Amino acid sequence: MGWLIDLLPLSYTESVVLVGATVLGVTAGVLGAFAVLRQRSLLGDALSHAALPGVAIAFVATGAKDASSLAVGAAFACLVGAVLVVAIERTGRLRPDTAIGVVLAGFFSLGIVMLTYLANFNNANQAGLDSYLFGQAAGMLLGDVEAMTVLCVLALAAIAVAYKPLKTTLFDTGFAGAAGLPVRAIELAMTAMLVVAVVVGIRTVGAILMVALLIVPTVVARQLTGRLATLLAVAGVTGAAVGATGALISVSSELPTGPVIVLVGFAAATAAVLLAPGRGVAWNARRLLRERRRTLAEGVLIDLETALHAGPPPTAAELTLASGRPASAVRRALRDLDRAGMLAADGDRLRLTDSGAAAAHALIERRELWTLWLEHGWRIELPDAREPDPTDLRASLGDEYADRLVALAGARAEDAR
Amino acid sequence: MSDGATIALTAMLVATACGLLGPFLVLRGQALLSDAVSHAVLPGIVAVFLLFGTRASVPVILGATAFAAICVLGIDAFRNSGLVRADAAIGLVFPTLFALGVIGITSFASGAHIDLDATIYGEIAFTPFRTVDLFGVEVARAIPIVGTVAAVNLALVVALWKELKGTSFDPEFSRTTGFSPAIVSRVLVLAVAVTAVVSFESVGAILVVTLLIVPAAAARMLTDRLALTVAATVAIGWVSALGGYGSAVALDASIAGAMGMVATGCFALALLAAPRYGVLARLAQRRRRRRRVAELLDRAGAA
Numbered sequence: 194m195g196w197l198i199d200l201l202p203l204s205y206t207e208s209v210v211l212v213g214a215t216v217l218g219v220t221a222g223v224l225g226a227f228a229v230l231r232q233r234s235l236l237g238d239a240l241s242h243a244a245l246p247g248v249a250i251a252f253v254a255t256g257a258k259d260a261s262s263l264a265v266g267a268a269f270a271c272l273v274g275a276v277l278v279v280a281i282e283r284t285g286r287l288r289p290d291t292a293i294g295v296v297l298a299g300f301f302s303l304g305i306v307m308l309t310y311l312a313n314f315n316n317a318n319q320a321g322l323d324s325y326l327f328g329q330a331a332g333m334l335l336g337d338v339e340a341m342t343v344l345c346v347l348a349l350a351a352i353a354v355a356y357k358p359l360k361t362t363l364f365d366t367g368f369a370g371a372a373g374l375p376v377r378a379i380e381l382a383m384t385a386m387l388v389v390a391v392v393v394g395i396r397t398v399g400a401i402l403m404v405a406l407l408i409v410p411t412v413v414a415r416q417l418t419g420r421l422a423t424l425l426a427v428a429g430v431t432g433a434a435v436g437a438t439g440a441l442i443s444v445s446s447e448l449p450t451g452p453v454i455v456l457v458g459f460a461a462a463t464a465a466v467l468l469a470p471g472r473g474v475a476w477n478a479r480r481l482l483r484e485r486r487r488t489l490a491e492g493v494l495i496d497l498e499t500a501l502h503a504g505p506p507p508t509a510a511e512l513t514l515a516s517g518r519p520a521s522a523v524r525r526a527l528r529d530l531d532r533a534g535m536l537a538a539d540g541d542r543l544r545l546t547d548s549g550a551a552a553a554h555a556l557i558e559r560r561e562l563w564t565l566w567l568e569h570g571w572r573i574e575l576p577d578a579r580e581p582d583p584t585d586l587r588a589s590l591g592d593e594y595a596d597r598l599v600a601l602a603g604a605r606a607e608d609a610r
Numbered sequence: 611m612s613d614g615a616t617i618a619l620t621a622m623l624v625a626t627a628c629g630l631l632g633p634f635l636v637l638r639g640q641a642l643l644s645d646a647v648s649h650a651v652l653p654g655i656v657a658v659f660l661l662f663g664t665r666a667s668v669p670v671i672l673g674a675t676a677f678a679a680i681c682v683l684g685i686d687a688f689r690n691s692g693l694v695r696a697d698a699a700i701g702l703v704f705p706t707l708f709a710l711g712v713i714g715i716t717s718f719a720s721g722a723h724i725d726l727d728a729t730i731y732g733e734i735a736f737t738p739f740r741t742v743d744l745f746g747v748e749v750a751r752a753i754p755i756v757g758t759v760a761a762v763n764l765a766l767v768v769a770l771w772k773e774l775k776g777t778s779f780d781p782e783f784s785r786t787t788g789f790s791p792a793i794v795s796r797v798l799v800l801a802v803a804v805t806a807v808v809s810f811e812s813v814g815a816i817l818v819v820t821l822l823i824v825p826a827a828a829a830r831m832l833t834d835r836l837a838l839t840v841a842a843t844v845a846i847g848w849v850s851a852l853g854g855y856g857s858a859v860a861l862d863a864s865i866a867g868a869m870g871m872v873a874t875g876c877f878a879l880a881l882l883a884a885p886r887y888g889v890l891a892r893l894a895q896r897r898r899r900r901r902r903v904a905e906l907l908d909r910a911g912a913a
Contacts, residue, residue: 229698281881284889290642291636291639291826294645298824299874302820303867304867305816306871309864310861401649404704404705412698448716451712462694473693
């Protein structure tokens with residue numbers, strides 16, 4: 194990967210951090226999706242705390258603070274922790290979050306006891322083991338990045354090969370089991386992949402911040418798509434973008450890499466939740482606002498038509514009085530109607546243009562049709578599961594059934610007389 | 611009071627304060643909120659230190675509480691958007707706040723003596739050394755502070771017993787009978803945040819998180835009755851506090867860690883050997899059922 198490092202217009206260390214953060218973003222993004230979609234987002238939290246006793250054991254076993262042996266110890270402890278979470282959940286008495294919390298607290302306590310116990314042996318070398326969980330992006334070496342890339346490619350290949358069984362197990366475990374898939378083995382494999390991502394990430398951004406890196410890409414991707422394949426791709430790209438952006442900002446501002454990546458990720462997730470097309474909070478608010486405005490304009494249009502029908506054309510003030518709406522609402526509705534070319538002013542008296550009168554009549558007819566549906570709709574047997582739409586019954590039921598409804602209502606009225 | 615007795619008493623008070631709230635968190639699927647709050651308060655503590663240059667209890671607790679509230683409200687906001695699930699919302703908010711705290715430390719306060727472990731989050735071993743004069747008697751400062759929190763929690767749980775019970779088990783039913791699950795939930799979460807913040811300052815974060823989750827999980831294995839669950843939670847918390855202190859002295863290791871280990875041991879025991887829901891009890895039950903089915907089949911075959 195040396196060529197890539199040479200290619201980037203940054204110093205050697207900065208390039209390594211940038212490439213490392215990007216690779217980590219892809220790995221965490223894609224693998225995190227499998228945890229987030231199963232509502233086990235915080236499994237990453239438990240796993241990153243569970244690494245501590247593993248680090249302590251690895252140190253005791255090898256007697257050295259060698260990065261790769263510590264990582265192996267961390268991975269082993271993480272895997273045990275993950276299996277325990279699933280096992281506790283499986284007893285059926287406790288919820289997933291409690292299982293995660295118990296494993297988190299238990300393993301972290303164990304880790305602390307081990308580290309403080311080690312400290313008694315006056316082995317100065319053990320100092321700083323506890324900071325393992327805080328991560329050190331700047332200390333990343335090219336070898337680390339290469340190992341990360343290999344793991345990332347392996348994990349992605351595994352997902353590509355086993356895509357269908359993974360997907361089935363993810364969304365419908367019961368069906369997957371009934372269809373003969375080895376559900377437990379697949380779940381274990383998914384968890385093991387998550388462990389890989391967590392162990393890789395702890396070294397780079399630290400335990401707590403790794404939690405966010407697993408979740409952010411999926412939250413962003415989920416707002417943009419409902420298909421798993423697309424979601425995985427978008428999550429990978431988002432993870433890479435967040436990692437790279439965070440690394441670049443931290444390099445130029447000399448702030449610690451991990452926290453900056455997390456802040457960038459949070460900004461991305463917030464933006465997605467607010468602005469996602471068709472789904473985001475801001476998008477929904479706009480839709481609601483428009484809907485309200487349209488309904489108000491329609492109401493005032495009917496009020497005006499009624500007033501015109503009853504007597505001389507009203508002024509805006511008279512219309513307000515007759516409609517019983519706040520003056521400001523009526524003013525806004527009249528402005529909207531005027532803009533739509535439905536109002537013809539006659540001095541300060543209000544009249545409807547031809548198009549306005551036509552719109553008012555159509556609207557009144559639609560409302561009457563809905564009233565008829567509420568009263569007589571149950572008598573009509575629809576041939577299929579079409580849904581009557583209150584705003585436009587004729588379009589939703591079709592002309593045939595709308596006409597039949599009118600005829601039926603007319604006949605009932607005749608009978609009553 | 612001897613140092614040992616002070617530490618043990620403080621831990622028991624923390625166990626009481628946490629044990630009263632823990633079962634409700636576990637029942638509602640909010641156990642990890644305590645962990646979230648414990649990390650989210652970091653920027654509050656750092657901000658107080660940067661602005662006022664102090665690590666005194668009261669301002670630190672206020673700053674931390676402010677950020678605990680931000681954390682809880684942020685999680686609620688994400689969840690209420692309907693676009694992000696509760697667990698993902700927690701995992702988005704607290705690492706972000708923690709990241710803010712880390713940035714604050716590394717960029718402004720690296721020279722000062724402020725780091726991520728004992729100094730910020732409190733360490734139970736130091737409680738006997740920080741004393742306060744109470745009615746002419748010198749006692750460890752943590753005891754009246756944590757004792758007050760425990761008393762407030764007790765009053766809260768007793769006063770809101772019916773509401774907590776109803777909203778924990780059946781939020782829909784509580785809504786129809788006229789008390790809002792959202793309000794009860796807010797009150798509970800707020801109580802957890804305050805308990806956590808105040809206790810961190812005295813005994814450290816990991817012990818509080820452990821005592822909020824683990825004893826409650828163990829008690830949940832033991833009984834179906836809510837009152838018994840709460841009582842068992844507090845009792846397991848006391849056992850963890852006393853046993854943990856004893857084993858920490860014997861091993862010369864971290865007190866908080868040892869208490870957490872004892873609590874986890876209690877949980878493991880309950881998980882395996884609980885009378886009805888334990889793993890062993892279930893295995894025995896399954897074997898009995900299998901034997902009965904085999905017997906019935908035999909009899910049917912013979913007839």
